[in-house]
Amino acid sequence: MHLGNFIGGAFVAPQSGNYLDDINPSTEEVIAQIPDSDERDVDAAVRAAAIAFPAWSKTPAAERSKLLLKLADAIEKNFDELAELESRDSGKPLSLARLLDIPRAIANFRFFATAILHDSSDAHIMDATAINYTLRQPLGVVGLISPWNLPLYLLSWKIAPAIASGNTCVAKPSEMTPLTANRLAELSIDAGIPPGVINIVHGYGQKAGRALTTHDDVAAISFTGGTVTGSAVAANAAPRFKKLSLELGGKNPTVVFADADLDQAFKDTLRASFWNQGEICLCGSRLFVEQPIYDTFVEGFVERTKQLRLGEDYGALISAAHLEKVTGYIELAKNEGGTIATGGNRVDRKGYFVEPTVITGLGCDCRVLQEEIFGPVVTITPFTDEAEAIAFANSTRYGLSASVWTRDLSRAHRVAAALDSGTVWINTWLLRDLRVPFGGMKESGVGREGGFESLRFFTEAKNVCVKL
Ligand code: NDP
Numbered sequence: 001m002h003l004g005n006f007i008g009g010a011f012v013a014p015q016s017g018n019y020l021d022d023i024n025p026s027t028e029e030v031i032a033q034i035p036d037s038d039e040r041d042v043d044a045a046v047r048a049a050a051i052a053f054p055a056w057s058k059t060p061a062a063e064r065s066k067l068l069l070k071l072a073d074a075i076e077k078n079f080d081e082l083a084e085l086e087s088r089d090s091g092k093p094l095s096l097a098r099l100l101d102i103p104r105a106i107a108n109f110r111f112f113a114t115a116i117l118h119d120s121s122d123a124h125i126m127d128a129t130a131i132n133y134t135l136r137q138p139l140g141v142v143g144l145i146s147p148w149n150l151p152l153y154l155l156s157w158k159i160a161p162a163i164a165s166g167n168t169c170v171a172k173p174s175e176m177t178p179l180t181a182n183r184l185a186e187l188s189i190d191a192g193i194p195p196g197v198i199n200i201v202h203g204y205g206q207k208a209g210r211a212l213t214t215h216d217d218v219a220a221i222s223f224t225g226g227t228v229t230g231s232a233v234a235a236n237a238a239p240r241f242k243k244l245s246l247e248l249g250g251k252n253p254t255v256v257f258a259d260a261d262l263d264q265a266f267k268d269t270l271r272a273s274f275w276n277q278g279e280i281c282l283c284g285s286r287l288f289v290e291q292p293i294y295d296t297f298v299e300g301f302v303e304r305t306k307q308l309r310l311g312e313d314y315g316a317l318i319s320a321a322h323l324e325k326v327t328g329y330i331e332l333a334k335n336e337g338g339t340i341a342t343g344g345n346r347v348d349r350k351g352y353f354v355e356p357t358v359i360t361g362l363g364c365d366c367r368v369l370q371e372e373i374f375g376p377v378v379t380i381t382p383f384t385d386e387a388e389a390i391a392f393a394n395s396t397r398y399g400l401s402a403s404v405w406t407r408d409l410s411r412a413h414r415v416a417a418a419l420d421s422g423t424v425w426i427n428t429w430l431l432r433d434l435r436v437p438f439g440g441m442k443e444s445g446v447g448r449e450g451g452f453e454s455l456r457f458f459t460e461a462k463n464v465c466v467k468l
Contacts, residue, residue, distance in 0.1 A: 006185035008048035009195020025091030025316035037203035039211035045199035049168035052196025057166040068113035070191035091316030105156040112160040136459040138166030139219035143212040148174035161454035245447040250400030253393035254284030260405035272429040278376040294382040323352040326375030399441030
């Protein structure tokens with residue numbers, strides 16, 4: 001299967017004529033060839049988006065809303081196919097693609113399709129002197145760069161608010177997971193979204209992604225990916241004064257106090273550790289457990305981890321390179337003095353599978369507790385009191401999300417306020433309301449997306465002052 005770039009409503013070959021292999025991580029087989037795009041392809045896509053912008057930005061919100069809702073319906077109608085494509089492309093269990101990825105892509109389009117109908121503008125009245133009101137106008141052509149871990153979920157999280165608010169876009173999905181992006185492109189035309197509103201360019205981040213972040217006619221970049229890449233994106237985009245939203249990596253703490261509901265904590269912290277084989281930016285990879293229940297917790301957690309089933313509860317890592325990185329961290333854990341309580345090995349079969357791995361005996365300053373592994377590998381560390389739990393949780397350069405487990409309501413609020421974290425879950429994990437601000441502190445990102453934050457990002461505020 002040769003995929004094309006989606007430019008101006010049609011699939012076209014890359015100008016270089018070069019293609020990259022798209023590999024199924026569960027079988028290690030090549031399943032598609034995708035364009036190895038360069039700046040010429042990005043330029044063509046930006047031009048197509050610029051041509052589509054005047055008409056699309058003037059299309060009434062009610063009409064844009066209708067078209068996005070149609071796209072959501074089209075995704076829903078093709079649910080099985082999209083879930084299957086996502087699972088094959090990314091290595092995740094089919095059941096997870098059905099439970100998480102595709103429902104969320106549908107929800108993203110429905111949410112922003114209707115959010116634009118409820119948005120409002122501000123007015124600032126200067127006594128009897130003047131009225132100010134704020135126009136929020138689309139930016140123009142926006143660049144959207146997304147990673148491989150939740151391909152359609154995160155791509156639609158960007159495309160939906162971008163085009164709902166009247167922009168046209170050029171999206172660059174990860175070259176490792178191109179399939180659902182192309183199917184989405186086809187469905188967008190079926191739904192009646194005009195050619196040029198959504199453009200998709202495949203290829204390497206260093207080439208196609210970089211060309212997008214440095215293109216003079218791209219007004220904003222919304223980027224989700226690793227912190228190191230985010231820094232390169234910021235360095236390229238900043239001299240051109242592009243609006244930037246950066247959703248980056250995490251090393252998220254899970255804090256379990258002795259008074260927690262342990263049955264519920266086991267269920268959700270296991271999910272937080274190993275869902276999508278740990279390849280979710282919000283996964284809790286550092287567990288901190290209060291001393292009195294530490295031994296019981298470790299025993300129960302390890303027991304439950306051993307029962308996780310390949311293909312149901314966890315899938316393959318995205319690539320051979322990522323497999324090497326994750327297993328490298330397991331080796332590092334041993335060198336740093338950690339104990340592998342369970343797992344620790346590559347699964348003996350074809351595909352990039354690693355056993356869900358639990359490590360104990362490491363302190364917060366170890367590299368294994370400082371660096372993002374992004375795989376099915378967690379550490380468990382005891383703490384003695386609330387102050388120590390907060391200090392441990394805050395001891396990395398990241399600040400994306402955290403979950404806290406306690407029945408003490410006052411403590412829950414205190415700890416939530418003290419954590420360096422863009423999102424704090426109390427007695428739950430990954431419970432997402434699409435209206436809330438989402439993003440990271442410290443090196444986990446800049447800016448917030450979600451709800452009206454996304455609509456604000458994808459529009460320019462203009463003040464109009466009318467003298468009375
Ligand atoms: P990367 O940072 O490697 O890549 C993200 C995207 O950026 C890919 O499409 C990539 O293309 C592209 N890219 C790479 N280099 C450049 C460049 N110089 N200019 C422009 N674009 C570029 O992340 P991964 O794909 O490995 O995803 C995993 C990371 O994403 C983890 O760190 C995870 O925590 C983070 N993440 C953060 C989330 C959040 O909301 N905060 C959510 C999900 C993931 P290519 O694939 O070709 O390199």
